[in-house]
Amino acid sequence: MTEIKIKERIEEANRKTLDRMLSAETAWVGIKPAIEAIPGMNRNVILHAGPPIEWERMCQVQKRGVIGGILHERLAATEEDAWRLAERGEIEVMPALDLNTVGAGVGIVTASMVVNICQDGKTGQKGYCAPLEGRVGLSGWGVYNETVEKRLQVLEKVFAPALDYVLTECGGIDTKSIIARGTQMNDESHTRQVAEGLILVSEIVPPLIQAGLDRETLITCLDIIIKTERFFHSMGMASAMSILHGIQGLEYSTIVTAMAGNGVELGIKVSATGDEWFTTTAPHLEGMYLSTKWSQKDAIPWLGDSCVMETMGLGGLAAAAAPVVIQLRGGTFQDAIQQTEEMRAICLGENHNFPIPSLEFKGPPIGIDIKKILETGVTPVSHGGIISKEGGQIGAGSARFPMECFQKAFYTFAEKYQLL
């Protein structure tokens, strides 16, 4: 094939990919046990954040999450047995993203754990993400104890059945509209989703009240929705995932479909190269710690799938929408604007669905393109939480995804289409 022809094919594929991202119509449509919701999930599988990793190399906090998952599933009776099972490889431990599930933080999802289900009404594709758990929990922070088990039971036995019923009754909650309004109210949808959480409350309360649940269930559900910090984040991530699910494996498309870390390695996927991961050493986040007693030596390198938000053109790419996020790390309003403007260099388009007031209502960039990354030398900035070696969030900041993974991806892309 001539070089011109290849160039045209890539452009056409990228246009199609971008169109799909922009015209997606995402909604929160359900919340069910992972085993029922996620195709490919089974009783012996435990999902984790980031690219694949052998048990021996997995970071301690994620290992502990897997052990917690084994215990929660009663696949082992004691913690000792659980470690033995894991070490022997008798549990299938795999990347959540490989099943279109977003593993925020350590990203543990087991068969009985419930996941929010979001769907892109345009492609019909779905994305899944466990509900956020607040400051302590299994899925995000890898912490497992009696309190966490109790909360998981409430989510599985009370919250999910009630909300799944309500979502079915009301036909789902439009998350694209929530994110659009949030972007106008200083949310960048990764480390800040304050307005989005508030909108969610206002949208879910009426059908929740109408559903005729008993008073105790109603109070439990509202308590979880209103009082869990950043509760909408899970729906934001599942929505982004549902869109990215719809752009996987498009021939010639150079658009990034996944970016994630497991605390040891960072990995990305690209549309045309399908399920293949391209990895590099995970960097540390630069940012602000929640207490002066913590510093980088307490933190693990990038861990989590939440940069699914950046992959969909939000978070670090939409920094201009949420200057307060940058300010909390010592940056200025102008820094926030600059960050978004810089990211345009590596993106294929502008997301007009989410106009940002301080950009004179221009949208943030969307569609991270490995070709543009290689051409410009600019790498994507992702916002994220800083996770302690002991488990739990100890700060928030940002990091650049290193050039190496994009180079690897491009090499494989070039090989596939015989460009070398």
Place this chain on the structure above:
Amino acid sequence: MTEIKIKERIEEANRKTLDRMLSAETAWVGIKPAIEAIPGMNRNVILHAGPPIEWERMCQVQKRGVIGGILHERLAATEEDAWRLAERGEIEVMPALDLNTVGAGVGIVTASMVVNICQDGKTGQKGYCAPLEGRVGLSGWGVYNETVEKRLQVLEKVFAPALDYVLTECGGIDTKSIIARGTQMNDESHTRQVAEGLILVSEIVPPLIQAGLDRETLITCLDIIIKTERFFHSMGMASAMSILHGIQGLEYSTIVTAMAGNGVELGIKVSATGDEWFTTTAPHLEGMYLSTKWSQKDAIPWLGDSCVMETMGLGGLAAAAAPVVIQLRGGTFQDAIQQTEEMRAICLGENHNFPIPSLEFKGPPIGIDIKKILETGVTPVSHGGIISKEGGQIGAGSARFPMECFQKAFYTFAEKYQLL
């Protein structure tokens, strides 16, 4: 008294006034019938927006509101009788602001109509404002018919008793904190209070559910709170009023304590000159109409007390917080910033309670000073709704309060302190 001495006294008084405005701690503490809530209210009084006006000169839509009020109170049996009563002056028709009540729009408040009660915890002073009614209603739009009467009955018999109980039980809802968060989420708190309304829902839902109301009452209350457009506006206005109530009649203070219009005249009050109104002809608002079928010929000049928000340093003074408000009228993000920056010239300070992200987290100006207005020639910009001659909102825009009322006020101030 020497000129120096006077200057010092004014400075000291203004400092004190500003301190009180900045340190106010406002909360929504109740909702009761006006007759119970508002000192000075009685069965034969009907409140209206703006400065005092004789019946003959009152604009038609406000007159119709008064007639509606008479009928709602059953002070007359027929519309004909109501007109007769009003024309003969047998009903006491007076400015809402003279009783520390904010009359948004036409501003009708009668004895049985309920008002939200907000209180500044620091001074103990209160402000009152009828709940917003959506697109049609008596208090704001002067419309009275069977539907409006039914809604008033629901507010008086169901909503107010329930909410007043809930507010007492939970100790009130902190409106200062809501406005602070709103300012960070693109609300200027006069024509836009989207985030503030959402926060209110999240704050009131848990105590409302806990209160153990019967299901029907609960649904009715939530329906009103969630579905009434701009429902928080009333609490914002009553909160501003409670602060302004606390700075009335401070000797030597040149700070504006009221700005309002009745569709014919605009009027202002100043702290040191107490209850006296200084008036001028009401200007038309410049802005955007909700339909192309409307233009300025369909609108009445400035009507309403809602610029209590500007008097407290929000709305037009905080335009930078809400560029979308300016954009909807054809302005840019930079225009919004400029408007706030211009207003600093006539204000005594900066409201650090309400940092605005796009101003690198500087607060909006606060404390409109008639002295500075006269010195600079800059007059305050107020945002507001455009009201139809037939009643109802037909647009939104802004207007400058003309120099004349500030000149009159300063003349009286100068006379009082023998500066002439």
